[in-house]
Amino acid sequence: MLQVNFIKQNKERILKGLATRNYKEDSSKLIDSIIEWDDARKETQTALDELLAKNKLFSKEIGGLFKQGKQEDANSLKQQVDANKVKIKALEDDMRDIKDKLDNGLLQIPNVPHDSVPAGNTDEDNEVYKEWTGALPNLGEKALPHWELAKKYNLIDFELGVKITGSGFPLFRGQGARLQRGLINFFLDEASKAGYEEIVPPLLVNEASARATGQLPDKEGQMYYVEKDDLYLIPTAEVPVTNVYRNVIVKEADFPIKLTGYTPCFRREAGSYGKDTKGLNRVHQFDKVEIVQIVHPEKSYEVLETMLDHVANLLTKLELPYRILRLCGGDLGFTSALTFDFETYSAGQGRWLEVSSVSNFENFQSNRLKVRYKDANNKTQLAHTLNGSALALARIIATLLENHQTPDGIRIPKALQHYVGFDIIN
RNA sequence: GGAGGAGUGGCAGAGCGGUUGAAUGCACUAGUCUUGAAAACUAGCAUAGUGAAAGCUAUCGGGGGUUCGAAUCCCUCCUCCUCCGCCA
Numbered sequence: 395m396l397q398v399n400f401i402k403q404n405k406e407r408i409l410k411g412l413a414t415r416n417y418k419e420d421s422s423k424l425i426d427s428i429i430e431w432d433d434a435r436k437e438t439q440t441a442l443d444e445l446l447a448k449n450k451l452f453s454k455e456i457g458g459l460f461k462q463g464k465q466e467d468a469n470s471l472k473q474q475v476d477a478n479k480v481k482i483k484a485l486e487d488d489m490r491d492i493k494d495k496l497d498n499g500l501l502q503i504p505n506v507p508h509d510s511v512p513a514g515n516t517d518e519d520n521e522v523y524k525e526w527t528g529a530l531p532n533l534g535e536k537a538l539p540h541w542e543l544a545k546k547y548n549l550i551d552f553e554l555g556v557k558i559t560g561s562g563f564p565l566f567r568g569q570g571a572r573l574q575r576g577l578i579n580f581f582l583d584e585a586s587k588a589g590y591e592e593i594v595p596p597l598l599v600n601e602a603s604a605r606a607t608g609q610l611p612d613k614e615g616q617m618y619y620v621e622k623d624d625l626y627l628i629p630t631a632e633v634p635v636t637n638v639y640r641n642v643i644v645k646e647a648d649f650p651i652k653l654t655g656y657t658p659c660f661r662r663e664a665g666s667y668g669k670d671t672k673g674l675n676r677v678h679q680f681d682k683v684e685i686v687q688i689v690h691p692e693k694s695y696e697v698l699e700t701m702l703d704h705v706a707n708l709l710t711k712l713e714l715p716y717r718i719l720r721l722c723g724g725d726l727g728f729t730s731a732l733t734f735d736f737e738t739y740s741a742g743q744g745r746w747l748e749v750s751s752v753s754n755f756e757n758f759q760s761n762r763l764k765v766r767y768k769d770a771n772n773k774t775q776l777a778h779t780l781n782g783s784a785l786a787l788a789r790i791i792a793t794l795l796e797n798h799q800t801p802d803g804i805r806i807p808k809a810l811q812h813y814v815g816f817d818i819i820n
Numbered sequence: 821g822g823a824g825g826a827g828u829g830g831c832a833g834a835g836c837g838g839u840u841g842a843a844u845g846c847a848c849u850a851g852u853c854u855u856g857a858a859a860a861c862u863a864g865c866a867u868a869g870u871g872a873a874a875g876c877u878a879u880c881g882g883g884g885g886u887u888c889g890a891a892u893c894c895c896u897c898c899u900c901c902u903c904c905g906c907c908a
Contacts, residue, residue: 439869443877450839450877453889457838460888472888479888643867774867 395500395762397776398432401425404506411506414513414723424499431496438492442485449478501611505758507723508732514722523734524718531715531741531797539742540792541673543799544570547819550674550791562663562671562678564788569819573794573806574681576813577787578656581683581708585784588704590654590685595634597657598625603637606763608729618660627660631684632781639688639765643774646767650697651688654784656681673792675747680788686781688765691757694778698732698754701782705736705750708785711809714793715739717746731756738789742796747789752782795819 401408405425412421452475459468512521544550549570555563566574586592604610604626609617618627628634635655644651659682674680685704689697702718709716721733730753737746757776760766765777798805803820811817 436870439877440871443870446878447876449888453887454839456888460838468888475888 395758396503396506397757397761398428398496398500401503402429402432405429408503408506411723412504414507414511415504415726416513416515416724417504419502421503424502428496428499428503431492431499435489435492435496438485438489442482442489445478445482445485449475449482452478504726504728505731505755507726508754510720511726511732512720512722513724515724517722517725519722520719520725520735521722522717523720526715526717526739528715530739533741533799536801537742537796538799539673540740540795543742543795543804544673547804549573549795549819552673560678562676564674564677564679569814569816570791572814572816573791573819574787576810576815577785577790578681578683580810580813581785582654582656584704584708584711585654585683585685588652588685590652593631593635593638593653593655595628595631595638595655595657597628597634597660598623599628599633599637600625603633603640606640606759607633607636608759608762609633612728615664616662618662628657629661630659630783631655631657631682632686635684635686636688636759636763636779636781640763642764643766643768644688644777646690646769649688649690649767649777650693653686654683655686656683658682659786674788675792677788680786682786683784684781685784686779688760688777688779690767691775691778694754694756694780695732698734698752698780701752701780701784702734705752705782705784709736709738709749711807712790712794713807714790714797716749727751727753729753729755729758731758736785738793738797740793740796742799747793749789749793750783750785753780755779755781 396408408425409422452471456468456471456475459465459471512519514520538546541550541552544552547570548568549566551565551567552561554565555561558565582592598620601610601624604617609626609629613629617629619625620627634657635653638653639651658679660679663676663678685701687697687701706716706718716736716738719735719737721730721735726733733751733753735748736750736752738749739745740747756778759779760776763779765779766774767777769775794807795804798807803818806814806817806819
């Protein structure tokens, strides 16, 4: 969430940013309201503080008077305190009301897109940031999509997933399961080599955590919710891993903080039934290795580049053709200032599939998380947070199977052979 | 799930209705001393709101209540510890 002071000082910039996002609400009005509410908040607070200070003083006097045995004086003071208490109660009610409005208003304003974010509505308006310059695999007429390959080599059983749970919960078996496990280890090792600390977090989180990283209230319907215990199944490791630093004031010298974590991810994908749901293209449960960084505000865009390089390097080692998109305003996540998506070419389907999303949230997320540091003047400042998938498994398996299919079987890229324990699936 | 105990600043730990945002120790930061370091000594050292600042206000696990006044009393929730039960 944006800071109120930032909103006050940058109204035009925010409106321009919201336009880039193609934001539908009457944002100008909302921003004016927020500014009004905040002014009202300050005014009420000042009035309230004055009364509280008065009563505090009176109470001290009353204490003194009692000690001196001046009961009557004390009692008359008490009446004044009581009168003030009525006013205080009213102001406190006002305050709660104003704060609610202010908080709700702030929650409705998405992050301001970075200047480089192109205006646009849908994923068709995303800008190709880095094109694939090599040749795309041409497997001819015999190229199979991954769901057929999965069946042919008995790697993934979608029907069993349906039997056990429901659609969108694939079951991996045999070499398919091995491939899955190998990829996870490969991604984690690469992240460790790049200096990320490995975390094994809880897979269910409480409301405070989901709120802090911005899943709530924005994506409430997308998360599985365990009502009995009031917990959410994580839609990404970003939630528990970033929350490690919720409400923490870090030392400036500790930057950059780099964390990685492998977790299954659970997504209800409500509203997207029937769209791209074939095979592994869109599932309710998939595995992902996430990388997260908490950095000095001046460094975040530099760090974003290194994260892009990290993901690119993974895809290169997996010998997969990929391209990088810069998301347009309309496709940009609520909390993000700038997001790059990685897509790999899916040779069996003849289309590009999103396999990673790398974002800089600037201080939008840290403002809710309250991840801060002390600057040179010992003032508390918000850190910047970034994260990226490195990588999301399900679709990587899909493209891996499709791109590396040969008449003799599915070739395992060299970098991965050591992890899966075989060099071909047949 | 049942019974009991406990939650105070970065850590340890006092306070248990009155001027306490909170003793003391450790840690940390700066200074004095020293060739340098250590030790010793001196000072500083929570977060947030508001304000130009001084200051004022809130916060002693969270929320609510009693009281002129609450870290201290009451209610409730959460967390941790011990014991019993169950169990991967």
